Amino acid sequence: MDKTDNSHDFTYTDWTLVETQLKPNQIQHRETVFTIGNGYLGTRGSFEEGSTRAVPATFIHGVYDNVPLVYTELANCPDWLPLIVTVDGERFRTERGEILSYERQLDLLRGILRRKVRWRSPGGKTIDLCFERFASLADEHVLGLRCQLTPVDFDGLIEIQGSISGYPENQGFNHWELIDQGKTNRGAWLQLQTRNTRINLGMAVGMTVLGADAPVQVSSPPGYPTLSTVFQASLGQTVTVDKFVTVFTSRDVDNPVKEANEKLAQLPDYEALVDAHVQAWAQAWDKSDILIEGDTKAQLAVRYNIFQLLISAPEHDEKVSIPAKTLSGFGYRGHVFWDTEIFILPFFIYTQPKLARNLLTYRYLTLNGARRKASHYGYKGAMYAWESAETGDEVTPRWLPPNDFYGEDIRIWCRDREIHISADIAYAVWYYWKATDNDEWMRDCGAEILLDTAVFWGSRVEYNTKHERYEIRGVIGADEYHEIADNNAFTNRMVQWHLEKALFVYDWLRHTYPDRFNTLQQKLQLSAGRISRWQDIINNIWIPYDPSTGLVEQSEGFFKLEDIDLAEYEPRNRSIQMILSIEETNKRQVLKQPDVLMLLYLMRQSQEFPYTPETVEKNWDYYAPRTDITYGSSLGPAIHAILASDLGKSKEAYEHFMQAALVDIEDVRGNAHEGIHGASAGGVWQAVVLGFGGVQFAEHQPTATPQLPPGWKRLKFKLHWRGEWHEIDLRPTPQDTMTLPDIRGVIFDLDGVLTDTAEYHYLGWQKLADEEGLPFNREANEDLRGVSRRESLLKIVGKKQYSEKQLQEMMDRKNRYYVDFIQTMTPGDLLPGTIALLDELKQAGIKIALGSASKNAQTVLEKLGIADRFDVVADGYSVQQPKPAPDLFLFAAQHLGLKPEQCVVVEDAAAGIEAALAAGMYAIGLGPSERVGSAHVVLPNLAGVHWTELRDKLSNDQ
C-alpha cells in the first residue's frame, strides 16, 4: 500500500469528513483537522483518553498571556476533554490492546465530532466505545461530551474518570496559576488565572450516567477536578456517560466561577443541548453554505473550510479577531495578521456582516496600539502591527533564536517593514462599508481607522527630488522572500488607493456627519496641509508599471535580479527559501506568494488601476512561473486559482483551488499540525464565489459570470448585499459539459492492476509445466497476460497433444495450485495507490466494477480486503468470450447500469485494452506503451494517481 498518501483513510461525503483509520504518526495533524468550536473557543481534536504525541488545546478568544520573544500568545486553556475508561482494571488507550474497528466523523452540518472504536483490551475484553463532543453554538459557554460503552464479549466492572485539567500547556508552558477549586452538588469546579495578564477563568464540570446504577464521586487533586463512577456492565448493554462543562472568563463576566457553576446547575439534558446546538448550526449554514454538485470532494472541502471559519468568528466580542491559525493550533501564537482582513473577511462581509463588523471593530479598538507603534518608529497617525494581539501593539518577534549553542539569531524584519497591513485594513473597511451601507459604523469606527492610517502614510512616504515623485523605501511587500524592497508596487499602489478612499471618506464625513468630522479633525489633526498632501501623494507616488509591456515591476530593480527556473528544483518538499537560504532567495526573481498578482486581484473587485484583463494575463505569464506556490505561502494558491480561472486556465485553476481547499484536511504543505490555515480557508470561499462563480457587486445586486470547474454540475450560495439576501444558483454552460467525458463507472482488471496475482498464476503454471515436463519460464509467462485459463494452457502445451479431459484436469490442477497460493494473500498484496483511487472514486460517486478473466476473482478481492468496494464483479464465470472480446466489459457496464461510453477500463494487458476499445469504452493502460499504447491514457501503474487527474487526462485526450 502507498504509505506516503495522506488522503486514503478519509472518506468524503457532502457533509461529513470520515477518518477510517487511526494513524499514530498523524495524531497532531488530525487533531487540527478535527478541531471544533463555537466562535468563543476552539478545541483541537485530541482523544478523550489521551495519547502519545497528543497536543490537546482549547483556545478562548482574547485570553492572551505574556511570553518571551513573541510577547504574547493565546493561552492554552484547561483541557475539558479527559475521560478515562477502565475496563476490569485495564485502561483504554488506542496504543494498547487492539483496535478492531475505528471511525471518526466530523459532522459539519451539526457541528458534532464522533468517534467509534471497537477495542480489545490486552486482557482480551472487547468493548464498543462511541465518543461524541460539541461546543455549543447555541450557548458559547457550554461544552458537551458523551461516551457510550457496550461490552461485546464480557460482563465486567467499568470505571469512568471525567476530569478538567488545570495543566494545559503552550508547548510546555502553562500560563495558568491555580487559584481555587471545589465541589458542588452538580460536580466540581476550577478557578485559574493567567500569570501575567491576570485573566480569571472558571470552569465547572458535571457528569451523568444513563443505563447503569452508578453514583458519581468527586475527587479533587490539585488542579485536576475529577468525577468518577464505577458500574457493572453487561454484555450487549449500552451505558451512556454524559460530561458537561461550562466555562467563563473575567473577560466575559465578573465572577467566572460563580457563572460557570450556575450555568452548569441550569443545564438541561444532553439531547436538549444537542438540539439547540444543531438548530444554531442550521441557521449558520442557511446563511453561509455553498452547495456544489458533481464534485463530492470539493463540496466537502469547501464546507470544511467554511466550518473552520465559522467556529473561529467571535459573535459576542468586538475586542478580538481571528488569528492566522484560528483557534486550532499553536502556530503564530494566536496573533492576528492581514490574513483576516484580506483573506478571511470577504466571507463574513457577504454572508454574516455582523461578524465582519466585530472583526473590524477589533481594529478600531486597537488603534491606540497602532498609534504607539507609529510613534515608536517616529511616524504620525496609526501604523498597524504586522502581528497584533490584545492591545494592537506590535508583537511580531524581533529575533528567531538559534537552535545551537553558537548559532546566530536571525532578525525578523516584518515588524519594521511589512507596512502594507495598514492599507489592507483600510481596504477591508472600505469593502465592508460598500457591502453593508453601515454608515453608523463607518462614522463611529471605520472613518477613524481609514483616516489615521492615512495620516501615517503621509508621514511614511518620502519625496525623491531627483525623480520628482513620492516613494516608499525599505519595505517588505506581499512577497516575503524579498526582505527589503524599495517602491514595492503592491505597497505603493495600495497606499495610493488608501489615500484616495481616505479623501473620499473625509469629504463624506464632513458632509454627512459634521459633528463627528469636527471631532476627528481635531483628534487626528486633519489640517488642510495634511489633506492636500494626501492628494499630492496620490498624484505623484511612483507605481513601477510599464505600459509598453503591460508589466508591473514588483519592486524597484526586481527585473534585474538573477532569474530562476523553479522546475530545476523539483521534486522538492520544502520552500525555495529553505533550499537556497534567506540571503540567496533575496537575490533572485522568486516569489513566496503573489505580489503584483495580489495587487491585481485586489484591484479586480472594482476594476481599478492597474487591473485589466490584459495586465492580468501579461503579469500572470511573468510572475506565476516565478512563484513558489507549492511550498511558499499558503496565501497563494487560492489567489492563483481565481486569476487562472479568469484566464480560462480551468485545469490550473482547479488544481490551485484544491491545493488551498485541502491544505488542512490532506496536509498539503506538511504543517497543518500547527493549526488551520485561516487565510487559505477564506481564500477558498473567494475562489468559489468570486473566482468560479465570477461574482461582481454592482450597485443594486451581485452579478455572476461563472466559470465552473470541470464536473461541477451546480454551484449555489447566498450573498448579503446592502441589507438584502441574494441567492446565486449556477449551473455549467453547455460548453463546459461538452468538453468532458461523462464518466460514471470504472472497470478494473485484477491481475497486474489491483494486485500481483500474475505472480501466483505464474507459480501455478510453472508447477504444472514442471510436472508435465513442458518448457515454461517467466519469459513465456509474459505472453499469458490477460489471457484466459484455457488459452494459457494451450499456449503452454504448444504442439504437444492432450485430450480434452487431460486439458481439463491440468487446468483444474493449475487452479488448485493457484488457489492454494492466493490463500496466502493479504491487503498487503494490493498494488500502491489502489485503495486511494478506489476511495476517490467512491467519493466522486463513480461506480466500480471488476472485469477479470479470473475464476478466482471473488476470492482474491476478499483476501485483498476490497470486495465490498465493488458494485459489480465480472469474472471468469460471467461471459463465454474472453478478452480481447468486449463481452466481459460490456457485461460489467450492463450490470452497473451504464452505457459503454460512460465507462473507463483500467487494464495492464494488450488483450484487455483491445477488449475495452472494442466495447466502446475509455481505456487506461498500465505498463509500457509497447503493450498498452493503444489506450487513451498510459500510466506506469496506479501509485499516486488521482481520479481528478485521470479524468482531466481523458478529457484532454478527446
Add this chain to the structure above:
Amino acid sequence: MDKTDNSHDFTYTDWTLVETQLKPNQIQHRETVFTIGNGYLGTRGSFEEGSTRAVPATFIHGVYDNVPLVYTELANCPDWLPLIVTVDGERFRTERGEILSYERQLDLLRGILRRKVRWRSPGGKTIDLCFERFASLADEHVLGLRCQLTPVDFDGLIEIQGSISGYPENQGFNHWELIDQGKTNRGAWLQLQTRNTRINLGMAVGMTVLGADAPVQVSSPPGYPTLSTVFQASLGQTVTVDKFVTVFTSRDVDNPVKEANEKLAQLPDYEALVDAHVQAWAQAWDKSDILIEGDTKAQLAVRYNIFQLLISAPEHDEKVSIPAKTLSGFGYRGHVFWDTEIFILPFFIYTQPKLARNLLTYRYLTLNGARRKASHYGYKGAMYAWESAETGDEVTPRWLPPNDFYGEDIRIWCRDREIHISADIAYAVWYYWKATDNDEWMRDCGAEILLDTAVFWGSRVEYNTKHERYEIRGVIGADEYHEIADNNAFTNRMVQWHLEKALFVYDWLRHTYPDRFNTLQQKLQLSAGRISRWQDIINNIWIPYDPSTGLVEQSEGFFKLEDIDLAEYEPRNRSIQMILSIEETNKRQVLKQPDVLMLLYLMRQSQEFPYTPETVEKNWDYYAPRTDITYGSSLGPAIHAILASDLGKSKEAYEHFMQAALVDIEDVRGNAHEGIHGASAGGVWQAVVLGFGGVQFAEHQPTATPQLPPGWKRLKFKLHWRGEWHEIDLRPTPQDTMTLPDIRGVIFDLDGVLTDTAEYHYLGWQKLADEEGLPFNREANEDLRGVSRRESLLKIVGKKQYSEKQLQEMMDRKNRYYVDFIQTMTPGDLLPGTIALLDELKQAGIKIALGSASKNAQTVLEKLGIADRFDVVADGYSVQQPKPAPDLFLFAAQHLGLKPEQCVVVEDAAAGIEAALAAGMYAIGLGPSERVGSAHVVLPNLAGVHWTELRDKLSNDQ
C-alpha cells in the same frame, strides 16, 4: 513593631533554625531557606498542602532540558510533597481558617525539616498538624515525609491525599512529557521524560497510616498519582501518616520506574529510614562541621551555609557540578559558574576531597564543550564556558529580552568576554592537587584541563609591538560593572599564574608519567613552540602594577574613569548599576565585586605576586570604598571579610562576614527567593577558616594564625590535608577577651523603653489632678520620668497639704485609672525594634530582666505579649528604695545570677541612668543627651538596633 525587619521571626540555636511566624509575603524566600537535599536532589521548603505564591521545586543533578534564550536549564522534577489534609470536608491551607500556633524548624544536625501548626478550620475545628520531611543522605533515591494529626477539640472524619505531581514547572514551563503511570501493591508510580534531552524519570510513592484503621486507596488522574485514606479521628488521639517516595532517572539506571518500584517495595519503616539518614549526617558533620562558641547566630549561620553546600554536592556523579544557586531555586537556571571552583570548592577540598574531585572531574568531562567554544571563537585549546551545563558548551544567554513591545534587547557579553573562568578552573585544579597529592587524578584529568586551557591562552593573548608586551584586550574581569576592559589585572595575572603552573605540570608529567605525557602531547599538540611561547607570555605579559604606589590598576585606564562617592547614593536598596544604568556605570570607578582585591586574595594562599600585606592595605584603601559591596555581587562580602580581618579591621570584617553568612536566611540582598547563594556559602567557610582562623597550608600540616571576631570564645574545625585529618581548635588570645566587656544580662526599664506606658501614666495623673484641682500638664509630666508613684504624687501636690491617708487614696485612685488604661494595651504598643532585640539577645545567650518602678509591670508585659521573654522581673514591689538608688537593678542582677559589671541597663530616664551607674552597670540611654547623656551609649530609641552593634559600642566606649 518594626515591620521592615526580616530576622525577628527566626530564632537561632546551635543546630536549629526556627521560624516562629508565618509571613505570607515571604513564602518564596522561606522556601529557599528551608531547602533540603542529599547531593542527588534538592527540594525547596514549600508546604505539603500548597499555598498561594508558592514556588515548589525539586531539582535533580544533571537533569537538564532545553529552553530558548538560556539554552538549557535544570528541569523542575515531579513534586513529591503534596499531602492534602481535609478535616470534616474542610481542606487545610494556611490561608484559610486560623493559625493558632506555628513553628518551622530546620534541624541541621539531622537534616530534617519539621513544621508544627495548630489550625482552626473556618468551621471551628482545631487540629494539631506536625509535618516532617527528609531527603535521605543514606540512600539518595529515598524521600520521606511524615504528617501527624491530633484533633484538639473534636471527633471527626479526616481525609488524607498524598500525591506526586507530574506537572512541575520552571516558571510556567513543564519540561516533562507523561509517558506512563500505574499502581502497584505498595502504591503508585509515574514515568516522565524530558521533552528534548529525553531523560527518563521514574518516581514511586507509598503511604502508611499508624494509629487509625484506614486503608489506603490509589487513584490515578493523568500525571497525578494519588494515595488517599479516610479515617475517623478522635479528640486527643494522634494519627501518623507516612509518605515514602523513591526516584531514579535514566542518568542513574536503565529502567527508572522498575528501580523506583523495587526500592519502594524494599523500604523499611519510617523510623528506620530516619535512623540511617541521621547516621549519615553524623558522618558528614564529623568531617565538615565548624564549632563556634560565644556567638550563637554566627554558629547557626555558618552551619546553615555548610549544610546548603553539603546537600548540593554530588557524591555518586562526576558528570555534574554545583550550580550557582545550588539545587534550591530557578536563579541562573542551574548553570555552573566560577562560583564553584573559586568560592565553593575549598570547603570540599579541605573537608571532603572526594566530593571536590567529583566537581573537578565534571570540568574534565566537559572539556570537549570548552574546545567547541574555543573553536567557535577562533581560538585553540579549551575555552571554558562562562555558564556551563551538561555538555560544557557555552550557555550564557546572549540577550536579555525587553519587557515591553518596543524595547531593545540588552546584549549580555559574559559568554564572549568573561574569559578568566578558564584560569579559575586551573587554580582549583592546582590547589586540589596540592591538598590531596592525588597524582593519579592529576595525571588522568587535571593535567589535560590545565594544559589545554593553557593552549587556549596561548592563542588568546595578543602581542603589543609598541609596548613590547603581551596583552589581553576586550575582556570582562571579576568586576562585571565594566563590560569591556583591556588588560584587566585580575585576568592577566591569573593567566600568567596559570601558564606558570601549566609549565610545572608539563614537566612533572613528562618526568612522572611519560606515557600519559606522550598521549597528551600528541592530543593537545604541545609542540616545543607552544611551550616556549607560554614562557614568553609569562615573562612579558603586562600586569598594570605601580610599585611606587603599591596600587594595581584594575584595567588599563581605570584610574582615568570618573570617580564616585558611594555614600552619596545612600540609603539605597538596589545596585549602583540599576541606579546609574549599565552605560553610566561602565564610565565610573565603581566595582560590582572585588577585582584587584580578589586577585590579591587568590594570591594570598601561596603569597604570590602581587600579594604582600602592604599591597593588600594600599589596594584595600583604594578599592574597598569604590566597591558596591551591599547590592553589587554576593561574591564580594566574604572576600572583603577576610581581607579586612587580615588588616585588623575586625568590626568591618565581622560585618561583611555576617552579610555573607545571612545572605539567604535573612535575605540580605532581597533575592534569596531565587535560590541559595552558593558562592557566598563557600565564601563563608573560607572567611571562617582561612580568614578568622588564619589557616595556611605548609607542606606538612596546616597552621593557624587566628583573628577571632569579638565575642567568639572558641573556633574548632577539621581539615583534611595530604591524606590526614588535622583538628584546629582555636580560642581567643587574652588580648581579644580583655578588650570586651563580658556582658551576660540586659535589664530593661519599661516605660519609654519597651512601650509608651508613660502616656497612660500621664493620663492617670492628669485625671487625678483635674479631680483635685491641682495644676498639671504634659510639661509637668516630663519631670515624672523614672520617678516612683509616691514621689510623682508629691511633685504634683507640691505645697498643698494632704494627709498620708489622702495621699494613699490618691495614689490608689490614679493607679486604678492607669490600670484601666493599660488593659487596652496590645503587642501593637511595643516600641519599634524591641522584639527584634529581645530575639537577638536570646539567640546570643544573654539573660533578660525588667527593672521598672511600676507596680503594674507584670500586667503590662503580659498585655504586650512578651512576659515569657523575661528571666527576671524587678518591679515596684521588689525593693524599697526607688531609682536613682541602685537597689532595683542590683536586685535584678542578683536574681539573674550575674555580677553588676556583667549587666547593661537600658533606660530612658535620668534617674534610671543614675541608678545603673550607681549599681556599677553599663548604661544605655534612650533619648536626648540632656536627659541620658551620662550613659555609656546614647541612642534615640531601639528601632533597628542590633545586639552585636550595641556590644561593639559598649566595647569602644571602654
